[in-house]
Amino acid sequence: MSESVPPASVVLVSGGSRGLGLAIVTDLLTAGIKVAAFARTVTPELTELAAKYPDHLYAGPVDINDTPAVQAFVKTVESTLGPVDALVNNAAIGQDSLHVHTSPERLEDIIQTNLTAPLLLTRFVLRRMLAKGLKGRIVNVTSICAQRGYPGLVAYSATKGGMDAATRSLARELGGRVLANAVAPGFFASEMSAVLGQTQLDQIVRRTPTGHLTEPEDVVPVVRMLLLDNTNINGQVLVIDGAASI
C-alpha cells in the first residue's frame, strides 16, 4: 500500500489578498501553517497579517498572468519559507455580462486568468515538487457555475468547468503523490451583479435548504481539510452551497 500524502507545510495561495483567498490565508496561518500569498494588489488586510505572522507569511504583489513574475515569486517563497508542497488556485476574475455582450478581449482575459494562468502555475509548482521528490496537495477553487447554468457567466463558467476537469485528470496523472481536489462554492452574498441581480439571489436563497448563501467561512474548513487532513479524497469537486443546486 502506498504511503499517504502528508499534511501541507508551505501553502501557496493565489489571489490571497481579499475575500475567500484572504480567509483561506488567515485560517491556515491560525493553524500554524506557512503561507505564501500573492495577488495583483496587496491589501492592507494582507499587510496586517504579514506583520502579525512575519515568519509564517510571505506576501507580494504579483499578477498571475505575468508568468516570469509568478515563477520568481515561487522561487523566493522556497528560499524564504521552504519548498512549496501545496497550492490553492484561487485567483480569478469574474464576469457580469451576457455572452453576446462580452467582448472578445474580455473573453480572452477571463480564460487567460481563470484557466490558462492557474494551469501554468500548477505545472510550475508540480515540476518543482516532483523534482524534489515531494508529495503535495492542490486545491482548486472553482464554482457551482461549473455544474449549473447561470446567466451572465458563460465564459466564467467555462473556465471553472475546465478547472474541475483538470482536477480530475491531475488526480489520475499524479498517481497519489499529489492529492488534487476542488471546492465549488455556491454564490457568495457579496456577488450581486447586474445580470445575476438581487431578485435571482433571493430566489437562490429560497431554494437553498440551509436558507443562506455561501460565506467564505463555509468554505475555509473544507479547504483546510483538503490541505491538512489525512483523507483519501482525491480528484473530487466538493460543492459547498447548502444544497441549493441539488
Place this chain on the structure above:
Amino acid sequence: MSSVARDRVRELMGEVMTAQGRSLPADDSAELRTIGFRSLDFSELALRVEDELDDELNFDAPGLRRIATIGDVLDFIEQLQSA
C-alpha cells in the same frame, strides 16, 4: 543543448529509487514493473535531468514507444536529449 551522460542518468535514476526506499538493480534489462519504477518516477527522473541541463526536454518530438526496462529508460532519455 548540452547533454547528461547515460551513466549520470543512471545515477539520477538510482537517486529517485533510493528516495523511495528502494534500490536500482545493476542489470539494465531489469523490468520497471518488477522494480516498481512508475511513470511518475520517470517524470521525476526527467525533471532531475532537466535540472542538470538547465533546459527542458522536448517530449513532443519522440513518438510513443514501449519503455519496459531500465535500459529503455536510459535510451529514451538519450533520445529526448538529442531531439
